[in-house]
Amino acid sequence: MYEGFLNLNKPAGMTSHDCxxxxxxxxxxKRVGHGGTLDPTxxxxLPIALGKATRLLQFLQYHKAYKxxxxFxxxxxxxxxxxxxxxxxSVPDLTLEKVQTELPNFIGKIEQFPPSFSAIQVGGKRLYELARKGETVEVAARKVEVxxxxVLDWRAGDFPELDLAISCGAGTYIRAIARDLGAILNVGGTLACxxxxxxxxxxIEHxxxxxxxxxxxQEGKFSPIPPSEVLGHLGAIVLSSEYTKRWFQGQRLPIPETPQKEREEASRNELSQTPSPLSPYFLQVYNEDGQFLGIGQVANSDTNTILSPQIVF
Structure with a gap:
């Protein structure tokens, strides 16, 4: 039985579901899931979760990077x-300098309209399904963060091309950036690859x-990536043997106050938006032998700190 993660290099022409x-x-x-849909092209x-690790997909970091x-x-x-x-x-007069003057408009917290052909659901149907039927649906702009x-490269010509490296948060459509950058330059733009x-x-290197x-x-060498290598952004706590028994019984456990460093690390996870000392946050949970036990939620109050099981392995 495989438990853990697979770092898959998705080929072109397959949907994430196909993969x-x-x-x-x-x-x-039977139990396989993915973390973050990629268009077929x-x-x-494409992070793939195997076995029980499918329950951990919600705790993955949301940072993504593209080339x-x-x-234009x-x-x-x-x-x-x-x-x-x-x-x-054809726009042979478009220069890299002109493009670079507009790039700052797409950095930081921005709003973008998702492409008409996207997997976003409206009224229970995906936008691409409606678009294929010729139906036009107004979708509100979404806040994303880049x-x-x-800039990696620039190729001038009748239809100039710009190579970019992009680092962004979840929900960002690179196709929308291509479209909107072309629009703000009054030349049009689309994503080529x-x-x-x-x-x-x-x-991708791994x-x-x-x-x-x-x-x-075939060679018997495949080994899933363990949760500990994927969830380090959450911080961790080690339970005694007695607390381990109580953990598997689903009990809420009083624990010493989590050190400030671990609390800050846990708060940086996008699942915990507020870094206040009293805000709930998540930690990896291990026993004294280093075995991964699951994910716990820590809640601090003025009187005590409680660890509650969220995902039990």
Whole structure:
């Protein structure tokens, strides 16, 4: 039985759901999930949870990083090269300097409208399903956060291309950045290609392709990534043998006040938005032998500190 995580390098042409299905068949495992949907054309890091670890997906970090290419002078229905071309105009006079003057508009906390062809649900139906039927639905702008936008390369021409490295939070659509950057420059823009290089602490340098996974399985070398390597941003607590028994019984445990350093580390996790000493936060839980026991929620009051089981392994 496999328990833990797989850092999958998703190939182009497969949906995230397709990838989950293939992993399920390869590992002969029922419980498989993924952390963060990728469009079929997008390649790169797709965190896969195996077995009981599917219950831990909600506790992953939300930070993501991408490398992508924006093509200017072109707009499409999907905001990438897969969709119907809506407009096409050569823009040989567009320069990198002009583009760079507008990039700061897309850094920090920004609002963006999701692409019409996206997996967001409206009235129980996904936007791409409605778009394919020709139905137009107004979707409110969403607040997202972009931490960095770094220019990697620029290729001038009739349809110039910009290579970017992007670091952002959850829910950010790179296609929307391509579309909106083209719009603010009055030339149009669409996403030409995209690779996710990092997601929830998983890096592309350490990812496995399906070919890698199949080879490791054939050689008996595949080993899932343990939760401890993925959840370090939560901080940790070690329980005594007596407390371990009570943990498995689902009891709430009085514990010494968590050190300020661990409390700050736990609060940095996006699941705990408020770093106040009295705000609940989450910790990894281990026994004295280093065995992962699950995730606990810590609540501090003026009189005591309580650890409550949230996920028990």
């Amino acid at each position: 989950v299905g293939r992993v399920r068949r390869l590992l002969k495992l 997008v390649t790169g890091v 992508g290419t924006i093509r 002078g072109l707009t499409t229905a999907t905001d990438d090269l897969e969709g119907e071309i809506l407009s096409s105009q 931490f960095r936008l770094d 995209l690779t996710r290089t990092e997601s929830s602490g998983f890096a 990812s496995l392709s399906f070919a890698d996974l199949e080879m490791q399985l």
